[in-house]
Amino acid sequence: MTEKIVVVAGASGVLGEDIANALLNKPNVQVRILTRPQSVEKLAALKDKGAEIVAIDLEQSSSEQLASALSGAFSLVSALNGGNDIIVGAQTRLLHAARQAGVRRFIPSSFSYNIFGLDDGDNPNTDERREFAKIADSERGEVEVVHILNGAFLDKRIVFGFLGAFDLQKGQALLWGDADAVTDVTTYWDTARFTAEAAVDEAPLPKVLEVAGETLSFNELVKAYEDASGKSLTIVNKGSLDDLDQEIARKRQAEPGNFYAWLPLMYYRGSFGGKGKLKAIANSRYPAIKPETVREYVQREKL
Numbered sequence: 001m002t003e004k005i006v007v008v009a010g011a012s013g014v015l016g017e018d019i020a021n022a023l024l025n026k027p028n029v030q031v032r033i034l035t036r037p038q039s040v041e042k043l044a045a046l047k048d049k050g051a052e053i054v055a056i057d058l059e060q061s062s063s064e065q066l067a068s069a070l071s072g073a074f075s076l077v078s079a080l081n082g083g084n085d086i087i088v089g090a091q092t093r094l095l096h097a098a099r100q101a102g103v104r105r106f107i108p109s110s111f112s113y114n115i116f117g118l119d120d121g122d123n124p125n126t127d128e129r130r131e132f133a134k135i136a137d138s139e140r141g142e143v144e145v146v147h148i149l150n151g152a153f154l155d156k157r158i159v160f161g162f163l164g165a166f167d168l169q170k171g172q173a174l175l176w177g178d179a180d181a182v183t184d185v186t187t188y189w190d191t192a193r194f195t196a197e198a199a200v201d202e203a204p205l206p207k208v209l210e211v212a213g214e215t216l217s218f219n220e221l222v223k224a225y226e227d228a229s230g231k232s233l234t235i236v237n238k239g240s241l242d243d244l245d246q247e248i249a250r251k252r253q254a255e256p257g258n259f260y261a262w263l264p265l266m267y268y269r270g271s272f273g274g275k276g277k278l279k280a281i282a283n284s285r286y287p288a289i290k291p292e293t294v295r296e297y298v299q300r301e302k303l
Contacts, residue, residue: 016079018192066097075105113276151184213291228298
């Protein structure tokens, strides 16, 4: 069987590295990683596993240089992170290069809750990803653009950290809104495994491919943690969703340049407020993947 070349951009990050590893685990796949020259050394482990490392500046390189870096590729996966210059600017340049190089599929860095369910202004990171999606709709040419959505990352740094739903050191779960509101969670590794499958899938894919490890209410998420850890959490009611909106506005006005003061609350709002809920979870497309549950993750990490 002929090897498929899958190009990964952003492999020096947590998700990008997992995607590269998931692809390297697959037979008949050649992984090519695009990275900034200053990040080459960070990818030594992936190179040792067989990945091809291409040092290239995605923002400064010419379209011909980018297209050359994508030569022969079946698909391109972006796990890039950053602001508008990366999510819109660099990814648009990659999309144009993919079209020029004849790449069949581009999976952009949309990995999140349902970015298409949010309104403009709800979250600047989500706004940028939707902005790129609009560009891709009109400028993709023959390239199939597939947005993979996975809910919140089931990770001690995200669901149990950044999101602000848990303070494990204090033994608290922090509730805004309805405790029965549901959200979707997926580990980085399971998101990577689904992405690897989508990257090599010969069949046409939908514009939006939704996957999830579990869908749980706030109360169920707390109980899953308690059952798996053997620890009890105190639920602290912070207020309604309207109160949360006011808190976001207050913090953003007070510290507009301090993203960490208000951006986590925006993600919380999207995760538990309904707008970010996944609508058509399609795990069954890749039945060999059995996603890790919250209980399994908490036990593995000994949280």
